[in-house]
Amino acid sequence: xxxxxxxxxxxxxxxxxxxxxxxxxxxxxxxxxxxxxxxxxxxxxxxxxxxxxxxxxxxxxxxxxxxxxxxxxxxxxxxxxxxxxxxxxxxxxxxxxxxxxxxxxxxxxxxxxxxxxxxxxxxxxxxxxxxxxxxxxxxxxxxxxxxxxxxxxxxxxxxxxxxxxxxxxxxxxxxxxxxxxxxxxxxxxxxxxxxxxxxxxxxxxxxxxxxxxxxxxxxxxxxxxxxxxxxxxxxxxxxxxxxxxxxxxxxxxxxxxxx
Amino acid sequence: xxxxxxxxxxxxxxxxxxxxxxxxxxxxxxxxxxxxxxxxxxxxxxxxxxxxxxxxxxxxxxxxxxxxxxxxxxxxxxxxxxxxxxxxxxxxxxxxxxxxxxxxxxxxxxxxxxxxxxxxxxxxxxxxxxxxxxxxxxxxxxxxxxxxxxxxxxxxxxxxxxxxxxxxxxxxxxxxxxxxxxxxxxxxxxxxxxxxxxxxxxxxxxxxxxxxxxxxxxxxxxxxxxxxxxxxxxxxxxxxxxxxxxxxxxxxxxxxxxxxxxxxxxxxxxxxxxxxxxxxxxxxxxxxxxxxxxxxxxxxxxxxxxxxx
Ligand SMILES: Cc1cc2nc3c(=O)[nH]c(=O)nc-3n(C[C@H](O)[C@H](O)[C@H](O)COP(=O)(O)OP(=O)(O)OC[C@H]3O[C@@H](n4cnc5c(N)ncnc54)[C@H](O)[C@@H]3O)c2cc1C
Ligand SMILES: Cc1cc2nc3c(=O)[nH]c(=O)nc-3n(C[C@H](O)[C@H](O)[C@H](O)COP(=O)(O)O)c2cc1C
Ligand code: FES
Numbered sequence: 001x002x003x004x005x006x007x008x009x010x011x012x013x014x015x016x017x018x019x020x021x022x023x024x025x026x027x028x029x030x031x032x033x034x035x036x037x038x039x040x041x042x043x044x045x046x047x048x049x050x051x052x053x054x055x056x057x058x059x060x061x062x063x064x065x066x067x068x069x070x071x072x073x074x075x076x077x078x079x080x081x082x083x084x085x086x087x088x089x090x091x092x093x094x095x096x097x098x099x100x101x102x103x104x105x106x107x108x109x110x111x112x113x114x115x116x117x118x119x120x121x122x123x124x125x126x127x128x129x130x131x132x133x134x135x136x137x138x139x140x141x142x143x144x145x146x147x148x149x150x151x152x153x154x155x156x157x158x159x160x161x162x163x164x165x166x167x168x169x170x171x172x173x174x175x176x177x178x179x180x181x182x183x184x185x186x187x188x189x190x191x192x193x194x195x196x197x198x199x200x201x202x203x204x205x206x207x208x209x210x211x212x213x214x215x216x217x218x219x220x221x222x223x224x225x226x227x228x229x230x231x232x233x234x235x236x237x238x239x240x241x242x243x244x245x246x247x248x249x250x251x252x253x254x255x256x257x258x259x
Numbered sequence: 260x261x262x263x264x265x266x267x268x269x270x271x272x273x274x275x276x277x278x279x280x281x282x283x284x285x286x287x288x289x290x291x292x293x294x295x296x297x298x299x300x301x302x303x304x305x306x307x308x309x310x311x312x313x314x315x316x317x318x319x320x321x322x323x324x325x326x327x328x329x330x331x332x333x334x335x336x337x338x339x340x341x342x343x344x345x346x347x348x349x350x351x352x353x354x355x356x357x358x359x360x361x362x363x364x365x366x367x368x369x370x371x372x373x374x375x376x377x378x379x380x381x382x383x384x385x386x387x388x389x390x391x392x393x394x395x396x397x398x399x400x401x402x403x404x405x406x407x408x409x410x411x412x413x414x415x416x417x418x419x420x421x422x423x424x425x426x427x428x429x430x431x432x433x434x435x436x437x438x439x440x441x442x443x444x445x446x447x448x449x450x451x452x453x454x455x456x457x458x459x460x461x462x463x464x465x466x467x468x469x470x471x472x473x474x475x476x477x478x479x480x481x482x483x484x485x486x487x488x489x490x491x492x493x494x495x496x497x498x499x500x501x502x503x504x505x506x507x508x509x510x511x512x513x514x515x516x517x518x519x520x521x522x523x524x525x526x527x528x529x530x531x532x533x534x535x536x537x538x539x540x541x542x543x544x545x546x547x548x549x550x551x552x553x554x555x556x557x558x559x560x561x562x563x564x565x566x567x568x
Contacts, residue, residue, distance in 0.1 A: 001296045002296070003537075041535070047329050048326060049481045049482070049530055049531070049533065049534055050326050050331060051534055088535070090536075216321065217322055219331070220287075220289075220532065220533045222289075222297075223293045224287065224288055224289030224293040225289070225333070225533065226323070226335045227323045227324035227333065228321075229318075229323070240317075246293075259320065
């Protein structure tokens with residue numbers, strides 16, 4: 001883990017309420033792996049005592065890119081971060097996704113900001129595969145062109161049917177699981193708990209490996225405070241609390257106990 | 260200013276020799292290891308490690324933490340791997356450093372407090388024991404012991420009987436007459452007292468009309484409790500001769516200096532470690548700078564120098 005005074009290199013709208021923030025952060029950018037995240041201290045956030053965690057969407061040269069949505073106090077204040085401004089970040093944090101495919105075909109399953117870490121993963125995986133992405137409306141679906149440009153096959157589902165299939169991303173998942181090549185898949189997922197849980201159940205039922213990136217509210221981000229824990233079952237059947245910030249955020253679907 | 264005129268910020272406290280008066284508070288710094296990449300552990304006055312019980316303890320369900328204006332409320336519930344694991348897996352790492360380790364001890368019964376203290380008594384690398392009789396987040400032990408003077412006396416005495424290590428009972432901000440509790444601790448063999456722990460608190464989600472934390476209540480920490488803690492430290496310091504370690508909402512040197520001027524011999528940084536891991540080291544520099552500016556050459560002269568005229 002590093003602590004770096006990053007410099008804002010710019011930010012812009014990316015649609016669907018998301019903004020892309022670029023931070024010059026050479027030390028963290030040099031080592032960050034897909035699925036890892038940074039803990040960002042938002043300047044001038046009076047009364048706030050915690051940093052905010054964000055996944056890495058891209059790392060290129062000295063720069064880290066994140067995609068964030070305005071959902072509250074901190075993320076709204078992030079809109080005001082101007083070029084040249086200094087912000088303190090901790091990173092790279094967490095374990096990240098395993099890149100070893102073991103001859104399996106990667107299938108990425110995304111909801112919400114989940115496309116961000118999965119895009120960085122798609123850049124780094126040796127094989128291309130498909131992305132199944134869900135959202136409320138067409139507007140909420142991000143990065144389709146980017147994934148397509150990388151050579152990935154993209155399938156979309158929206159609640160209102162305004163893009164792709166109507167329904168949840170599980171509709172796409174069930175279709176995929178009905179086809180023959182499904183037996184060679186490995187899933188990588190990031191999104192709302194409901195989506196992760198639905199994927200985990202299906203992957204386990206089909207005996208397929210799945211890696212899930214979990215989202216828990218965090219304190220320290222570095223394993224010290226035990227705020228971010230999730231219930232994990234080991235192969236011998238015993239259960240314990242593990243830290244999403246340090247032991248995760250990526251866990252195997254078979255380990256995760258849904259509360 | 261040359262080296263000869265550098266103020267002496269070392270402290271002798273409860274039999275410990277500290278390089279400086281700035282510790283990190285229990286539960287906010289793990290077992291030191293978690294921050295070793297970022298923070299020069301040797302630059303800290305002491306490390307107060309996360310609360311330890313005899314057996315491994317699961318703690319509470321999640322959510323365990325919520326941010327509020329000026330602070331946060333936590334209900335971790337003292338999750339810890341037990342004293343044997345601590346001795347085997349965490350203590351050896353800390354022993355590599357030249358920094359006193361103060362182990363925060365917790366029990367569900369008076370016996371259990373004593374067992375943990377006895378087990379740690381002869382472990383190399385343990386400098387002192389902080390008795391957590393003030394955690395609001397557990398059903399047994401914790402605040403149940405610290406809120407009743409007779410119980411507090413029994414816990415301190417039971418610990419005193421089994422260890423020669425310095426004992427530092429940690430008091431709750433909820434106590435009505437903090438000075439009386441500090442006296443009880445002193446009379447039963449405490450070498451210092453630390454205060455304060457977190458303040459019992461609650462946040463309600465108005466949409467669901469449910470408490471936000473799984474444990475329903477938690478403990479408030481951070482800047483919001485700082486003035487409360489300063490007053491309590493002042494009251495405790497006036498009541499006892501043993502040293503007081505002040506904590507609650509320290510974010511910078513001025514916050515720490517308030518405790519020291521109020522009578523604290525040392526201070527601890529808690530919640531601020533999360534947003535700025537360097538806080539304790541920055542506070543050390545700030546205290547040194549303050550002492551130079553105000554012509555104090557030793558910390559002892561500053562402690563309790565509050566002017567009430
Ligand atoms: C490992 C990880 C990676 C993440 N990656 C991204 C990303 O790439 N893009 C993105 O837009 N968001 C991401 N999030 C969610 C992001 O951290 C929250 O949206 C953000 O913390 C909200 O802060 P706020 O001050 O605007 O919201 P508030 O609601 O005002 O925040 C109050 C408190 O709750 C916490 N909080 C609120 N929502 C969340 C949440 N969903 N997850 C964790 N903490 C939360 C805040 O950190 C803060 O401590 C990630 C979360 C985690 C745990
Ligand atoms: C996440 C968290 C965990 C804590 N765990 C413990 C603990 O295990 N034992 C203890 O005595 N105090 C514990 N505390 C209390 C702190 O040590 C400290 O007394 C309190 O937070 C006030 O200081 P602060 O405002 O600087 O955080 C904890 C506090 C926090 C925020
Ligand atoms: S956020 Fe502190 S342990 Fe994970």
